[in-house]
Amino acid sequence: MTIPSHIVVIGGSGGIGHAIVQKLLSLFPNALVHATYHRHEPSFQAPNLKWTQLDITSSTEISQFGLQFSRVDWLINCVGMLHTPEHGPEKNIESIDGQFFLRNIKVNTLPTLLLAQAFFPAFKVSPSVKLAVISARVGSIEDNGLGGWYSYRASKAALNMVVKNLSIEMRRRLKQATVLALHPGTTDTELSKPFQTNVPEGKLFNADNVALDLLNLIANSTPSDSGQFWDYRGENIPW
Numbered sequence: 001m002t003i004p005s006h007i008v009v010i011g012g013s014g015g016i017g018h019a020i021v022q023k024l025l026s027l028f029p030n031a032l033v034h035a036t037y038h039r040h041e042p043s044f045q046a047p048n049l050k051w052t053q054l055d056i057t058s059s060t061e062i063s064q065f066g067l068q069f070s071r072v073d074w075l076i077n078c079v080g081m082l083h084t085p086e087h088g089p090e091k092n093i094e095s096i097d098g099q100f101f102l103r104n105i106k107v108n109t110l111p112t113l114l115l116a117q118a119f120f121p122a123f124k125v126s127p128s129v130k131l132a133v134i135s136a137r138v139g140s141i142e143d144n145g146l147g148g149w150y151s152y153r154a155s156k157a158a159l160n161m162v163v164k165n166l167s168i169e170m171r172r173r174l175k176q177a178t179v180l181a182l183h184p185g186t187t188d189t190e191l192s193k194p195f196q197t198n199v200p201e202g203k204l205f206n207a208d209n210v211a212l213d214l215l216n217l218i219a220n221s222t223p224s225d226s227g228q229f230w231d232y233r234g235e236n237i238p239w
């Protein structure tokens with residue numbers, strides 16, 4: 001494995017994102033870690049950690065952020081939404097709201113494409129690029145047996161297509177790149193909080209363990225794995 005020296009974590013203030021930032025600093029003490037937050041800057045600091053505020057729904061902010069980097073080895077996108085204070089995921093077609101659907105696409109789908117575009121010049125300089133995105137098993141079309149959650153499922157299914165497409169273009173244009181969609185498992189964060197009562201015993205994971213699992217997968221992946229959708233154990237999830 002090539003040790004990364006320049007790492008970007010998008011959404012480092014979220015439950016999983018924050019655990020990933022902390023684990024990265026202990027696994028790669030010589031790397032520079034740039035992490036973004038949205039509403040509140042986390043109090044956690046380290047000499048080789050830099051926080052930047054970024055609204056992932058702003059294409060201007062994304063492209064300006066990308067311009068700050070001359071080289072990036074790993075980019076991990078941990079941003080995501082399932083519910084807002086006004087709106088939960090849909091149980092039926094009566095609860096469909098167009099604005100909520102589009103908000104899911106703006107937060108869960110489009111940013112990864114814009115990040116790949118903004119960081120492409122910085123990726124070109126790296127000897128080993130990892131672009132990893134946290135998706136969700138419920139974005140799998142084949143695995144969908146329960147229905148519901150229209151906006152979240154559709155936004156993650158579209159994200160998965162973005163990841164697959166990027167992996168195909170990168171295979172041609174950036175042979176040292178590995179592009180992955182990762183499912184963390186149900187993890188104890190703000191995102192899953194309203195739905196934790198239905199989680200079977202032992203199946204609600206701690207963000208620190210999930211972060212370690214996902215970072216091990218990213219570290220051990222190679223360009224021949226590019227375009228895969230893996231769960232936290234490294235098992236393939238059908239698209």
Ligand SMILES: NC(=O)c1ccc[n+]([C@@H]2O[C@H](COP(=O)([O-])OP(=O)(O)OC[C@H]3O[C@@H](n4cnc5c(N)ncnc54)[C@H](OP(=O)(O)O)[C@@H]3O)[C@@H](O)[C@H]2O)c1
Nearest residue numbers: 013014015016038039055056079080136186187189191192
């Ligand atoms: N937790 C689970 O069980 C689970 C299961 C499957 C998949 N996932 C996926 O895992 C990823 C991480 O989720 P999590 O569980 O860590 O949730 P979380 O704790 O709610 O974190 C979500 C992060 O996304 C950020 N965010 C939301 N809107 C944003 C925007 N417009 N611009 C920038 N950042 C924004 C949030 O920042 P603010 O709070 O400041 O807005 C927060 O840092 C998501 O993609 C989620 O879909 C989670």
